[in-house]
Amino acid sequence: MALDLFTERGYGQTSLREIAERLGLTKAALYYHFSSKDEIFMALHRRLHESLDATVAVLEDEDMTLGGWLALFERFVEKFPGNRKLILMHERNRTAFEKVHNEGHDQEHADIEEKLSAALRDPEIPVRERIRIGCAFSMMMGGLLFAGDGFQDVDADELTAEMKSALQDLLGAY
Amino acid sequence: MALDLFTERGYGQTSLREIAERLGLTKAALYYHFSSKDEIFMALHRRLHESLDATVAVLEDEDMTLGGWLALFERFVEKFPGNRKLILMHERNRTAFEKVHNEGHDQEHADIEEKLSAALRDPEIPVRERIRIGCAFSMMMGGLLFAGDGFQDVDADELTAEMKSALQDLLGAY
DNA sequence: GTCTATATTTCGATAGAC
DNA sequence: GTCTATCGAAATATAGAC
Numbered sequence: 001m002a003l004d005l006f007t008e009r010g011y012g013q014t015s016l017r018e019i020a021e022r023l024g025l026t027k028a029a030l031y032y033h034f035s036s037k038d039e040i041f042m043a044l045h046r047r048l049h050e051s052l053d054a055t056v057a058v059l060e061d062e063d064m065t066l067g068g069w070l071a072l073f074e075r076f077v078e079k080f081p082g083n084r085k086l087i088l089m090h091e092r093n094r095t096a097f098e099k100v101h102n103e104g105h106d107q108e109h110a111d112i113e114e115k116l117s118a119a120l121r122d123p124e125i126p127v128r129e130r131i132r133i134g135c136a137f138s139m140m141m142g143g144l145l146f147a148g149d150g151f152q153d154v155d156a157d158e159l160t161a162e163m164k165s166a167l168q169d170l171l172g173a174y
Numbered sequence: 175m176a177l178d179l180f181t182e183r184g185y186g187q188t189s190l191r192e193i194a195e196r197l198g199l200t201k202a203a204l205y206y207h208f209s210s211k212d213e214i215f216m217a218l219h220r221r222l223h224e225s226l227d228a229t230v231a232v233l234e235d236e237d238m239t240l241g242g243w244l245a246l247f248e249r250f251v252e253k254f255p256g257n258r259k260l261i262l263m264h265e266r267n268r269t270a271f272e273k274v275h276n277e278g279h280d281q282e283h284a285d286i287e288e289k290l291s292a293a294l295r296d297p298e299i300p301v302r303e304r305i306r307i308g309c310a311f312s313m314m315m316g317g318l319l320f321a322g323d324g325f326q327d328v329d330a331d332e333l334t335a336e337m338k339s340a341l342q343d344l345l346g347a348y
Numbered sequence: 349g350t351c352t353a354t355a356t357t358t359c360g361a362t363a364g365a366c
Numbered sequence: 367g368t369c370t371a372t373c374g375a376a377a378t379a380t381a382g383a384c
Contacts, residue, residue, distance in 0.1 A: 012185065012187045028350070032349060037378070095267070099183055120325065131340070138313055138319060142308075146305075149294065150308065151304070153295075191358085201361085210361080
């Protein structure tokens with residue numbers, strides 16, 4: 001599957017030949033289903049968005065506070081089990097996503113990273129809070145790397161609970 | 175510079191033509207200084223190791239406890255200002271590094287990620303501690319992404335201090 | 349829908365002049 | 367040390383039969 005190859009080897013190191021091979025098809029067959037390599041990539045991108053946009057929708061409405069970010073991140077963590085592979089692929093291909101994102105003049109989707117990036121550079125928010133929000137986000141996303149790596153023997157619910165606990169220690173201590 | 179291109183666009187999406195172009199040279203001139211594209215990549219890898227191996231050397235000696243990891247991460251954070259670009263490049267090219275690392279049967283260097291990976295899957299360590307160590311590490315590495323992105327107006331010392339404070343909240347509350 | 353070609357481009361790498 | 371020129375391999379993508 002393309003998802004696995006992009007995660008293991010990275011987008012730029014994965015060829016259509018490899019993808020087709022793992023699928024038991026030929027390259028030509030892939031072009032019946034997708035018009036380009038980028039489109040395969042973007043299809044996976046869209047799948048993740050469709051799965052998480054409802055969770056992130058609150059960003060449109062609310063003016064986020066520290067507690068608001070905590071609540072959002074906690075909801076995000078709860079969605080991890082069902083989206084682990086997609087998020088992991090995304091995390092391991094940030095450069096490739098940015099490139100396709102820029103070239104394609106991608107439609108304005110309610111992207112959590114855009115709102116986050118805006119908050120992190122917002123001079124209205126105290127520096128300490130901005131740093132904490134950034135730390136919490138990277139902890140949350142990076143935690144996934146280990147969720148598949150070192151924590152395979154750990155119960156999913158326990159992992160979720162511990163991640164929430166860590167988020168609270170980072171954001172809730174005020 | 176190759177360092178910038180690998181960081182912006184990723185190793186697999188960067189061609190030698192682009193690197194040479196940004197340097198004001200031709201591809202052929204690059205091959206006088208490096209024997210292959212991989213070697214350019216590994217030269218940057220080695221530069222980071224030479225800069226951080228002294229900090230990580232403690233891993234060889236000690237049997238790490240939770241407090242040991244905290245101390246190590248704090249020292250790591252202090253080394254950030256001088257190694258920001260290299261670490262950022264490393265973080266954004268994990269897949270490419272793993273590939274070169276495997277193919278080249280890279281010499282056993284005291285890599286922090288190997289020791290970390292071992293600790294995360296060590297059944298002797300309580301699950302809660304394993305998760306906290308993983309969270310702290312990803313927070314620390316991911317914090318770099320924002321250090322260059324949203325925190326350009328933040329004083330470097332203040333950022334370091336706040337990162338340490340966050341590390342303590344994650345690892346020191348026991 | 350999937351195949352066997354094949355076209356086209358780009359890439360990493362080399363040869364040899366200066 | 368850097369250049370021009372080029373090679374060979376591999377990649378993306380297409381054409382057309384079945």
